Amino acid sequence: MSRLSLGLLAAIVLAASASLLAGKVWVPFEAFVSDDPRWQIIAELRLPRTLLALLVGGGLGLSGAVMQGYLRNPLADPGLFGVSAGAALGAVLSLFFGFASGWLLPAFALAGAAAAMAILALLVGRSGSIIVFTLAGVIVSSVAGSMTALAISLAPTPFATTQIVTWLMGALTDRSWDDVWLALPLIAAGSALLALTGRTLDALTLGESAARSMGVDPLRLQLLVVAGVALCVGASVAAAGVIGFVGLIVPHLVRPFVGHRPSAVLLPSALAGALLLLVADVAVRALPSVSELRLGIAMSMIGGPFFLVLLLRMRRNLA
Amino acid sequence: MSSLAVNALTLTLGGRRVLGGIDAAFQPGRVTAVLGPNGAGKSTLLACLAGLRTPDSGEVVLDGQRRAAIPRRDLARRIGLLPQTADVHWDVDVETLVALGRYPHRGRWGESPADRAAIASAMAATDVSQFAARPVTSLSGGERARVLLARVLAGAPEWLLADEPLANLDPAHQLDALDLLRAVATAGAGVIVVLHDLNQALRVADAVLLLRAGQVVAAGPPDEVLTPQRIAETYGVAAHIGTTPGGQRYLIATHREPR
């Protein structure tokens, strides 16, 4: 593992410790060891929440790195496939129809993700073409997004509307071990698939013709990418709502430190994504605001300034 | 001894007949120049040879085996393609880029000594070793072209297919690249190169395949194929062919000539 990855891992350990201690309620150290009922907060609320932040952030970071490598575009984002839109639609429908108890909401979300993937596969067929693929993703996203908006507008009362909109903004509040056991196998499976794409993404640096002449199978790559991203993103949305920007920002931050090679970006992106989301989650909990800032909102607030810095740097290089 | 041939290769793309029944045989250890005017089907022929396109009818035969029957990875090890578009999508350094050429030979665990040796010799042959740690985007067009050539050489293919590899090079480096192609052929590989400049073909080619509108006009040694009549028929220009005092053949297009 490179120095960067080791550094990120160390930072994650620190952040995780902070995550267990921090919140609206600062749990003192004694509560950890004694039979304090506040131990419940750590064991049943903060520990699963910390793990979930790492899983979701890692999955999204890795997905973003693979997407950018696959599309050869540093502005690609895991949401481009439409899988997150599909998963969000599934969850919104479960809230809309009132089937949102226990594990029903994540199940609906996963069903939405699977449906989005199936439609994507249908639209794309056997062509390995990137353009067809991107366009199909846009179609799935738009349709799912418009149906989500429709559901919101048809909500029977303004309170139901608020509930749906709030869920969509993404949060890790009050997540439990159930959510961890749901997300863990899916994100692990998705990450395993995505990890297999590393060397092939390297070969794609030379463009599709050269890569294919070196033996790259574009269809197999597409399958790995779609399945891997769908698993990671679908599970993330099911657990935490829509959280953007992690997959977009993190590979950018990591890339210059690893020599821009796509395969080298994968692991650091996963670790950096995990770290970013965890730190953001700690921040929204510990901030002195009356109620917790929604995590998805916090990520969007980071996104704007990040792109501003990127733009300024680009202008400087071009000038 | 390796052999590569095409039999009755036809391919229609977007309603247009790009290859209309091509028969050709290529020799290892020799440089074959594929020539012809724009739209003759030169790049498409290379794409079919490398397995990037499937012909509508006819076949590509490698060492007596139909190309379609050869596993993808095996084919990639034996045939190396340097395409016309010099894409480099990420700002990697030169050594990393050249190392990508070892992809067809990739083992389970990272780089092997054989890999490192192949990369080093490819970089030395193309005179880019001094750029090893520099990002590719900081190189000039000509330097980048040499790096991309090094990439395909690093794969040590039996057949090297190059589509207009000299486009961005200054005259000195053009000569170097032509000498390099000759050296690769002398070392035993078969070199098939699409060229635009007929003088380059005269300098380096052992054999010429002249195409026009998807058909073979002529095939054979350069002196036999590149005659003024053939050139007038194929390119529509009158050409003056001469020899320098040093024995180098050259060709100058003087004026247009109706076909």
Add this chain to the structure above:
Amino acid sequence: MRWRKSLAAALALTAISGCTAAADDAVPPPARPLRVVSINPCVDAVMMQVADRAQIAGISHYSQDPRATSLPLALARQFPATSGTVEEVVMLAPDLVIAGGHVAPATIAALARLKIPLIQIGVPATIAESQAQIATIAKAVGHANRGAALNNRISKAVRSASRPAIYPIPALIWQGGGLVPGDGTLAGELLAVSGYRNMSADYGLKSWDVLPLEHLVARPPRLLLSISAPAQTDRMLSHPVLSSLGAHITVRPFPERLLHCGGPTIIAALGHLSAIRRTL
């Protein structure tokens, strides 16, 4: 293919974990809880009337916000407030939690996992429903008699607000951006009871719907109760077309916090509406 197997395994795991979660059914609440935490401002208002002070371990942070509270602020500030996350609730060590109807599923699941009894009180659609909710809350905190007393006060307020001889004035409640509570909502019933006719049905609106200005102009109500009056911050209401109707429509303010909650706020709402009625 490998990923298909992983997906199948993952779904199986989900189903299993789902079953175990469902097995932890809702924990029955104690007969007279010692520490009750409410995370809903409407419930807070009821709690203040039916529970002992010592029983109230926590209220919603909305009750301490002057714009959203149904309680006198001075009273609200005497209690600890939470933003509704389970972490904060657990810190207050409750033996009963009362929440609203649209609480996040994750919060409900977390409370169940931690074996904390939870009662959910939805948004009441009629006065009778609100009274039933008051009875439920009062019984849950072990003071059913206080609940009955509160319900009596509400019934009395309803009786005094609805004097049969009055001609019902056509009225409309305007929540902002065109949102209008119609038939089948508590606000709609409050209007009906205090001598108004809710015009939303005339426009063909559902129980919560958006009314385009055109319809408003075509058939103006006699009274428009706007939650943003007199500040006129509502964009639609400051539309020039309405100024021409100035003489025909009377606009009066209606505090938003009296609109949804029900419970004790019904008394205040009816008083407010009756007062306006007397001036027309």
